Amino acid sequence: MKLDTSGLESFAPLSAPIDDLCPDLSAPPTFDLPRSADFDGFQKDAIQMVKPAKGTTTLAFIFKEGVMVAADSRASMGGYILGPGLYYVDSEGGRLKGTRFSVGSGSPYAYGVLDNGYRYDMSIEEAAELARRAIYHATFRDAASGGVASVYYVGPSGWKKLSGDDVGELHFRYYPVAPSPTEQEMSELSPA
Amino acid sequence: MSIFEYNGSALVAMVGKNCFAIASDRRLGVQLQTIATDFQRIFKIHDKLYIGLSGLATDVQTLYQRLAFRHKLYQLREERDMKPETFASLVSALLYEKRFGPYFCQPVLAGLGDDNVPFICTMDCLGAKELAKDFVVSGTASESLYGACESMYKPNMEPEELFETISQALLSSVDRDCLSGWGGHVFVV
Numbered sequence: 001m002k003l004d005t006s007g008l009e010s011f012a013p014l015s016a017p018i019d020d021l022c023p024d025l026s027a028p029p030t031f032d033l034p035r036s037a038d039f040d041g042f043q044k045d046a047i048q049m050v051k052p053a054k055g056t057t058t059l060a061f062i063f064k065e066g067v068m069v070a071a072d073s074r075a076s077m078g079g080y081i082l083g084p085g086l087y088y089v090d091s092e093g094g095r096l097k098g099t100r101f102s103v104g105s106g107s108p109y110a111y112g113v114l115d116n117g118y119r120y121d122m123s124i125e126e127a128a129e130l131a132r133r134a135i136y137h138a139t140f141r142d143a144a145s146g147g148v149a150s151v152y153y154v155g156p157s158g159w160k161k162l163s164g165d166d167v168g169e170l171h172f173r174y175y176p177v178a179p180s181p182t183e184q185e186m187s188e189l190s191p192a
Numbered sequence: 193m194s195i196f197e198y199n200g201s202a203l204v205a206m207v208g209k210n211c212f213a214i215a216s217d218r219r220l221g222v223q224l225q226t227i228a229t230d231f232q233r234i235f236k237i238h239d240k241l242y243i244g245l246s247g248l249a250t251d252v253q254t255l256y257q258r259l260a261f262r263h264k265l266y267q268l269r270e271e272r273d274m275k276p277e278t279f280a281s282l283v284s285a286l287l288y289e290k291r292f293g294p295y296f297c298q299p300v301l302a303g304l305g306d307d308n309v310p311f312i313c314t315m316d317c318l319g320a321k322e323l324a325k326d327f328v329v330s331g332t333a334s335e336s337l338y339g340a341c342e343s344m345y346k347p348n349m350e351p352e353e354l355f356e357t358i359s360q361a362l363l364s365s366v367d368r369d370c371l372s373g374w375g376g377h378v379f380v381v
Contacts, residue, residue, distance in 0.1 A: 105224055143200070143224045143370035 057106030057138035057145040059114055059131060060088050062099045063122050066155035070131035072106070072139050072167070073147030092150035106138030112138045124153055128162045136174065139167040193223060195296045196317075200371030201233060201246035202333035204341060204362055205302040205312045207326055212310040213380045214242050214302040215362045217333070217372040220249055223333035229374040237263050238273040241303035242379055243283070246331035247317065248296035255295050261281060272355045276311040277305030280321060287319035292316055298330040304381060336365035355380050 010028060036042040058071040067086060088096045088103065100118060102110040113134040122130070128151050135149040149170060151162045199358035202217040220231035234244040235256045243259065245252040262282060266274050274282070280301050287295060294317045297325045315321050320327065326344055329337035340361040349357060359378055366373040 141226050143226060145223055146370075 017044070026045075035165045056104035057102065057110050057135055057142060058104050059100075059102035059107070059110050059134055060086055061101070061114065061118065061131070063120055063127050065122075065124050065127065066153060068124075068127045068131045069152045069154060069159075070135045071148065071150055072135055072145045091135075102134070102138075104138075104145065106135075106142035109138040109141045110134040123163075128153065132163065132165065132170065133174070136167050196247050196298070197332050198223060199247070199249040200369075201249075201252075202337060202362060202366045202369065202372035203233060203244040203246045203298075203300045203332035204312075204358060205244065205300050205328050205329040206341070206345060206349075206354060206358050206363075207310045207312055207324075207347075209348040209350055210304075210308045210310065211351045211354060211381060212302045212304065212312060213351075213354045213356045213358040213378060214244050214300065214312075215376050215378040216244050216246075217331075217366050217374065217376055219361065219372050219374040221371060224370070226374070232377065234377055234379055235260070236379075236381050237279060237303075238267075240381060241274065241279060241306075242278050242381070243279075244300040244302070244330070245297045246300070247298050248291060251295040255286075255297050255299070262286070276301060276305050276313075279303070280311075280313050280315075284315055284319035284321050285360075287315065287317065287332070291318060297374045300328055300330045302381075303378075306337065331372060333365045333369035336368050337361065340365045351380050 023101060030136060031038065034042055035052075060067060060069040062085070085100060086098060088094070088098065088101045091101075100114060102112075104110075111134075114130065117130045117133070124143075131151050132149050135151075139145045139147075139149070146167055148164050149167055152165045153160050153162050200217075200219055200307060203215070205212060205214040214234055216233040218230050218232075220228040220229075222318070231249065233246065233252060234242055236242055237259065243256070245255055248251045259279075259282070261273055263279070283299055283301065287297075287299075296317055298315065300312070300314045300315055305311050311323075312328050313321055313323045314330055326347065327341040329341060331337070344357050344361050345349045346357075355378060358380075359376065362378075366376070
């Protein structure tokens, strides 16, 4: 059987004329490699270094009015929004189309709240509140998520930021503390 | 993640004028997941002696139970409370007994000795004592705590000021650590 070796052919001509006007045309495609004695080890270390950098919670979902996107402030987005569609894309080349996604170390907690409260017919305010709550609950349980819950709406006329609330403040808004009778009180320091 | 970072903890103790303060965070987690926000890490041995234990939560609880047992026996035999220095040696010995299979805990002791002289010390998981005159720290937030205490501490503080200082040092340090937080417990004696 004759093997097809066309893929092994080099694109560079055997005698390359030195042409100052377009030097790249005749040169074979190349890219710089790092100067390292152990390139495989270097690649492995680089991958290991970014592995923990997925501590975050992000989510996005499609509903009647458009697309709602929310994230905590320790975030790096893993979802890409295309028109009325929603795609999940990851660094390993995976690509999925869907209506609800959550990405990051806090995503299981966000999914719990998102899946429970999701309806296609929601108003923008309801959808924003669902997104906000889902991020808040994820920041409560996940140590690697926290800070500010930002909520964005994407509609026919473009995107708009709806809110950016500190999750610490959201905690007391959702679970207000009933004032309990004080057992002991610190007295005010008199000015020295 | 090391075994000491499995549950997450933050502990600090400070010396004031004839008083001491000991404070801890309240989070109990399993790696990144938060399980409880009211976990107790500081325990009373007697009115003038408190021990805080950071590190693996199961060892925190077991070690406290063993130490409480030993102190109660001492109280029955000697008919008095243990001095903080003596208790520190007891903790150190108990930890070193497990030299080749240790408790994954780093204790912080705080007490008032004779004439109400404040005493604080910390130990590593094998019982190496470190006495200090100003403050001691322990836990996953220990590096932040060192910085915060170093800048906020001054000697001979009265109890009210000591309370403010130790609280602010604890809160600002745990804010920079994912594994500890969710409020604090502060004891001022």
